[in-house]
Amino acid sequence: MVDYHIRLDGVTKTFGALRVVDNLRLDIVRGEFLSLLGPSGSGKTTILMMLAGFQDATEGTIYVDGHMINDIPSHRRNMGVVFQSYALFPHMTVAQNVAFPLKMRGVGRAEIDARVNRALDMVQLAALSERRPAQLSGGQQQRVALARALVFEPGVVLMDEPLGALDKQLREQMQLDIRELHGRLGLTIVFVTHDQSEALTMSDRIAVFNKGLIEQIDTPRMIYDHPATRFVAEFIGETNLMEGEIAGREGGEALIRLDSGGMLRVRDRAEFDAGRRVLATVRPEKVELSEAPAAINSIPVAVTDSIYQGDHLRVQLQGPGQRLVARRDRRAAEWTPGAKINATFAPEDCWVIVP
Amino acid sequence: MAGKLISAVFGVLAVCFLLLPLVVILPLAFTSSQFLIYPIPSFSLRWFEELFTTPVWRDSIVNSLIIGAGTTILATVLGVLAALGLREKLNFISAPLNTVFLLPMVVPAVVLGVGMQILYAKLGLSSSYAGIIIAHTVIAIPLVIVSVANSLQGMDTRLELAAASLGAGPAATLRHVTLPLAFPGIMTGAVLAFAVSLDEVVLNIFLAGPGQRTLARQMFATLRDSISPAIAAAAFLFIAGTVLLTLLVLLARRRFSGAR
Numbered sequence: 001m002v003d004y005h006i007r008l009d010g011v012t013k014t015f016g017a018l019r020v021v022d023n024l025r026l027d028i029v030r031g032e033f034l035s036l037l038g039p040s041g042s043g044k045t046t047i048l049m050m051l052a053g054f055q056d057a058t059e060g061t062i063y064v065d066g067h068m069i070n071d072i073p074s075h076r077r078n079m080g081v082v083f084q085s086y087a088l089f090p091h092m093t094v095a096q097n098v099a100f101p102l103k104m105r106g107v108g109r110a111e112i113d114a115r116v117n118r119a120l121d122m123v124q125l126a127a128l129s130e131r132r133p134a135q136l137s138g139g140q141q142q143r144v145a146l147a148r149a150l151v152f153e154p155g156v157v158l159m160d161e162p163l164g165a166l167d168k169q170l171r172e173q174m175q176l177d178i179r180e181l182h183g184r185l186g187l188t189i190v191f192v193t194h195d196q197s198e199a200l201t202m203s204d205r206i207a208v209f210n211k212g213l214i215e216q217i218d219t220p221r222m223i224y225d226h227p228a229t230r231f232v233a234e235f236i237g238e239t240n241l242m243e244g245e246i247a248g249r250e251g252g253e254a255l256i257r258l259d260s261g262g263m264l265r266v267r268d269r270a271e272f273d274a275g276r277r278v279l280a281t282v283r284p285e286k287v288e289l290s291e292a293p294a295a296i297n298s299i300p301v302a303v304t305d306s307i308y309q310g311d312h313l314r315v316q317l318q319g320p321g322q323r324l325v326a327r328r329d330r331r332a333a334e335w336t337p338g339a340k341i342n343a344t345f346a347p348e349d350c351w352v353i354v355p
Numbered sequence: 356m357a358g359k360l361i362s363a364v365f366g367v368l369a370v371c372f373l374l375l376p377l378v379v380i381l382p383l384a385f386t387s388s389q390f391l392i393y394p395i396p397s398f399s400l401r402w403f404e405e406l407f408t409t410p411v412w413r414d415s416i417v418n419s420l421i422i423g424a425g426t427t428i429l430a431t432v433l434g435v436l437a438a439l440g441l442r443e444k445l446n447f448i449s450a451p452l453n454t455v456f457l458l459p460m461v462v463p464a465v466v467l468g469v470g471m472q473i474l475y476a477k478l479g480l481s482s483s484y485a486g487i488i489i490a491h492t493v494i495a496i497p498l499v500i501v502s503v504a505n506s507l508q509g510m511d512t513r514l515e516l517a518a519a520s521l522g523a524g525p526a527a528t529l530r531h532v533t534l535p536l537a538f539p540g541i542m543t544g545a546v547l548a549f550a551v552s553l554d555e556v557v558l559n560i561f562l563a564g565p566g567q568r569t570l571a572r573q574m575f576a577t578l579r580d581s582i583s584p585a586i587a588a589a590a591f592l593f594i595a596g597t598v599l600l601t602l603l604v605l606l607a608r609r610r611f612s613g614a615r
Contacts, residue, residue, distance in 0.1 A: 054516050074519035075527075087517035091535045100531070104522035148521065158520075 004063075005030035005188045006051070006156065011060030013046050020046045022212040024060070033182050033189045035199040038209030039235070044192045048158050051190060053077050064156070075104075080149030080157040084164045086141045088133035094120070094144050095129040101152040119151040120144075122181070139170045146178070150185070159191045163198065175201050196236045200224065208232050224283075226351055233281045233353060240287065240324045242280045243355065246272050253347050256280055260321035265296050266350040279355045286349035287326035289315060289335060294344035299324070303339045317343055377594060383587035391582045402588035412585060415573035416592070419553055422569060425488035426495055426552035431545045433492065434499025435537070439529075441500070442507055460497040467493065468561030475562060482564025490562050491552040498551060499544030506540025507533070539608045546600050553593070 006028040013021040021043040028034050036044035049055040050062065053074035062069050069077060088097050098119050102112045120126045123143035133141055142162060149157055162178075163171045179202050182189050193199050199206045200220045207217040208231070216228040227233035233241065244258040254268040256278060264280055272278060293300070301317040301324060308330065315335050317324040324343055328335075335341065383391055387399035406412045441453050459467065471490055472481070480486035514536070518528040534541070559572045568576075574589050 052520055075522050075524045081520035083513050085513055087513040101521035
């Protein structure tokens with residue numbers, strides 16, 4: 001039996017006529033790292049605010065450990081919250097900031113000191129404990145905020161785009177640090193982000209939001225390889241979309257007649273009957289390029305541009321009736337613009353969704 | 356270049372315009388003469404001595420301090436509470452309420468004085484310390500509200516959310532987060548309230564009895580019948596006190612921002 005830590009049951013939040021979160025049902029497993037991923041305005045932050053108790057749900061119930069918490073005020077929910085703006089208290093030192101939640105809980109002085117030291121050690125900031133937040137860099141401030149949210153050992157930590165204000169290199173380091181902390185402390189973490197690569201890196205599961213609804217919730221691998229909808233396919237990574245309809249089945253594979261002409265052999269999905277309109281999706285890194293046409297799934301294309309990107313080569317292609325993009329190893333041929341070649345891919349690398 | 360010169364000259368002139376009246380009156384506080392005139396025959400502290408020994412002057416100084424302190428405390432407490440309350444965008448009442456609180460800043464003191472005189476007569480507050488303190492509080496509150504609201508506006512509201520998430524209830528959040536961060540504004544408001552009370556003459560004329568005669572009121576009265584250098588000495592006290600208070604606030608603010 002799965003141990004649900006948090007359950008949102010029919011949760012709706014409206015601001016006037018706007019339904020920011022619409023009848024949401026979501027179970028969060030104990031100890032998992034769940035990312036809420038979506039564009040701004042998709043309702044993901046509002047869900048976090050309701051979990052933290054900063055906003056009330058218009059309808060629906062939120063359960064933690066099986067108990068309804070709708071009417072419990074923030075300061076009794078025992079959840080750690082990390083904000084994008086850090087929200088450190090500017091008039092307190094680093095140590096006082098981290099001690100704050102313990103002080104509020106009436107923990108004794110000696111124990112506070114010990115636990116603050118341990119928390120600061122954990123984020124490698126013990127040396128800066130007497131500094132004020134304004135004397136720290138953005139990354140250091142966010143680590144203090146992290147220590148402050150973890151020091152009182154909450155069961156749940158809510159993070160609202162905590163790395164959004166950091167530069168790329170620091171952000172990637174922090175992603176790994178937080179992931180490591182999560183594994184070590186066995187916390188349930190709900191992490192809001194609009195950065196798909198961040199969600200892929202850190203999460204056990206990702207819930208992709210669009211307009212207040214969950215489009216798909218699954219592991220990063222399933223979300224990337226088997227997107228449920230066009231929105232997910234396009235929001236997570238880059239993809240090539242080809243419209244067509246199911247023409248039949250053969251040898252465990254489905255045949256798709258493309259609108260642009262030509263046939264594709266793709267991984268079969270039993271739920272799609274012949275004649276069904278579908279979108280075939282292929283990730284750019286799965287597209288092979290060759291001078292000679294391949295036996296199957298071969299699309300004649302012209303190279304429009306070839307862009308060197310360091311670790312790979314990005315090749316822009318113009319096919320019949322649509323553009324395609326391929327990511328190739330840069331040791332392969334340097335495809336020159338104007339070259340007439342063929343794009344091809346294996347049937348198992350092509351995933352079919354409804355348009 | 357010419358533009359710089361013009362603005363420098365203009366700046367110097369403006370500063371002179373503001374400071375000359377003070378420069379003119381201050382040396383007279385140390386005159387040994389009976390009259391408020393230049394040249395000063397010799398320097399002496401006799402007028403300060405008079406200020407502190409003559410009952411009329413001494414009582415007026417004490418009265419100013421009592422009323423100023425009372426006004427500062429009352430106006431600061433009420434002003435802080437009002438500023439905190441007005442921050443909540445509760446409903447359609449907030450905006451009109453804000454205007455009402457700030458109204459005493461624009462209503463002429465004479466109008467307030469007449470109204471309060473009538474009201475006080477009915478309430479039995481005429482010629483009492485409480486009455487004067489309340490009257491001064493009315494005109495001091497807007498200054499406290501404005502300076503505290505200013506401080507609160509510059510504060511990241513997420514700090515209070517963070518405090519709540521860390522286990523601080525509303526009272527603890529107010530005490531450990533909101534009030535410390537609003538402290539510079541509260542200090543400024545308190546000093547302004549004290550200064551307004553010290554300076555107030557019009558309301559005192561309407562509402563105070565002889566028992567509540569303040570320093571400002573006493574100076575005003577003295578000007579009319581005997582132009583004694585004691586006025587200059589009183590003015591000196593006034594200015595010295597104000598400068599001292601301002602320095603105090605600056606110091607407190609510097610310490611606070613240094614703490615950031």
